[in-house]
Amino acid sequence: MKKAHSKKIFFGWWVLAALCSIYATVNGIVTLSLKRFYPSLIETFGWTQSEVTQPISIFYFIIAFLTPFIGAALDRGNPKRIILAGATLILIGLVGMSQMSSLNHFMAIYIVFSFGVAGAGMASSMYILTRWFRRHRGKAVGILLLGGSLGAAFFNKVTGDAIDMIGWQNTTLLLAVLAFLFMIIPWTLVRTDPSEKGLFPDGIERNSGHKSIQDGPSLAQAFRSPELYLIFLTTAALWFCIIGFGQHQDIFFQKELGLSSSKVTNVGSALFLFGVVGKLIFGFLSDSFNKKSIMAWSILLLIIGNLVLYIIAIKTIELSPYWYAFTYGIAYSGVFTMIQIMIAELYSGPSYGKILGVVLTIDTLASVAGIVVLGKMSDYSGSYVTSIQLMIGLCLTALILFLLVRVKSRSTLIGNKKD
Numbered sequence: 001m002k003k004a005h006s007k008k009i010f011f012g013w014w015v016l017a018a019l020c021s022i023y024a025t026v027n028g029i030v031t032l033s034l035k036r037f038y039p040s041l042i043e044t045f046g047w048t049q050s051e052v053t054q055p056i057s058i059f060y061f062i063i064a065f066l067t068p069f070i071g072a073a074l075d076r077g078n079p080k081r082i083i084l085a086g087a088t089l090i091l092i093g094l095v096g097m098s099q100m101s102s103l104n105h106f107m108a109i110y111i112v113f114s115f116g117v118a119g120a121g122m123a124s125s126m127y128i129l130t131r132w133f134r135r136h137r138g139k140a141v142g143i144l145l146l147g148g149s150l151g152a153a154f155f156n157k158v159t160g161d162a163i164d165m166i167g168w169q170n171t172t173l174l175l176a177v178l179a180f181l182f183m184i185i186p187w188t189l190v191r192t193d194p195s196e197k198g199l200f201p202d203g204i205e206r207n208s209g210h211k212s213i214q215d216g217p218s219l220a221q222a223f224r225s226p227e228l229y230l231i232f233l234t235t236a237a238l239w240f241c242i243i244g245f246g247q248h249q250d251i252f253f254q255k256e257l258g259l260s261s262s263k264v265t266n267v268g269s270a271l272f273l274f275g276v277v278g279k280l281i282f283g284f285l286s287d288s289f290n291k292k293s294i295m296a297w298s299i300l301l302l303i304i305g306n307l308v309l310y311i312i313a314i315k316t317i318e319l320s321p322y323w324y325a326f327t328y329g330i331a332y333s334g335v336f337t338m339i340q341i342m343i344a345e346l347y348s349g350p351s352y353g354k355i356l357g358v359v360l361t362i363d364t365l366a367s368v369a370g371i372v373v374l375g376k377m378s379d380y381s382g383s384y385v386t387s388i389q390l391m392i393g394l395c396l397t398a399l400i401l402f403l404l405v406r407v408k409s410r411s412t413l414i415g416n417k418k419d
Contacts, residue, residue: 020147028151071357086119142283149275160265244370274329
């Protein structure tokens with residue numbers, strides 16, 4: 001009698017776990033937790049709000065131009081090696097930051113970070129994930145992106161507490177050690193394609209009816225679709241607000257509202273923890289309900305989050321900043337998740353890397369604009385109130401633009417194969 005064998009866990013889930021750890025570290029440290037250094041750097045070097053956020057603006061600007069090249073490299077190269085190269089540059093940047101002595105030095109470090117994040121960040125992880133998952137893509141994307149929120153919550157707390165205890169220079173070295181543990185070691189589990197393990201997407205059989213990875217529009221076909229331009233405008237407006245204010249959040253709460261450093265740290269961690277909830281909720285909902293409707297609801301929730309932030313800023317009503325963390329955390333994570341899912345749903349295929357690279361470039365340029373404009377507005381007016389009013393208007397505009405998007409079938413998007 002043959003011995004029964006238990007069903008093995010699909011290896012794609014292990015790949016997803018590794019990508020989660022890497023993305024959690026890249027996103028958690030470089031793009032979301034290093035802003036905890038801003039108040040200390042302002043105090044140490046006497047920089048202004050716009051000066052201390054200038055390097056991150058350059059960082060996003062460089063990423064915007066690197067991303068299309070990374071996308072093209074992903075389509076024809078080795079994503080796993082690209083991730084390793086990026087992770088290594090991030091480690092170099094963190095060690096170099098501990099020796100920082102001037103604003104130019106700070107900018108140089110962020111240039112290194114930009115190359116690192118371009119290689120080890122969202123584009124590479126999403127590219128690999130879309131090869132491993134089709135039927136469970138919504139869940140997989142939600143889980144991947146919640147890694148970013150978990151990493152942000154963890155590293156934000158570690159960074160804030162460590163700065164208070166051991167100073168900002170030693171904190172950068174601590175982050176370098178943690179980055180090695182959470183990026184390089186999990187990287188060994190990553191495989192670019194299920195075929196490397198003799199598997200198929202979702203662990204299913206080849207004859208299950210799933211479309212080939214070669215199905216999907218080319219870059220030229222995608223650019224002939226008006227929906228792509230509406231997506232450009234929608235996501236650009238959203239990233240202007242989300243990333244733009246995200247880099248000013250700690251300055252707003254600590255310098256303008258006068259909250260203690262520890263409370264600012266806790267509010268930031270709460271924001272990211274609620275982001276975990278948002279990514280899970282919206283990721284799972286996207287596999288069961290109309291994706292466009294779910295995306296629209298996430299934008300509406302972001303508008304509510306901005307209104308809560310506005311009430312906190314004008315101080316006419318005493319409102320805890322944790323209400324902002326709750327509404328904004330769930331909202332921005334839902335928006336982020338749904339954007340990635342919809343782009344993968346519409347454009348995955350042989351040109352997915354290039355198309356994703358173009359979308360990320362547009363979003364990154366909008367992020368740069370948000371960081372610069374919101375900083376300049378706050379410097380000029382002495383408050384973030386007008387900046388928040390601008391964000392409310394842009395989010396309303398994004399919702400209207402997105403409602404104009406008609407989500408077509410993949411066959412319509414692909415069109416004539418002779419293209």
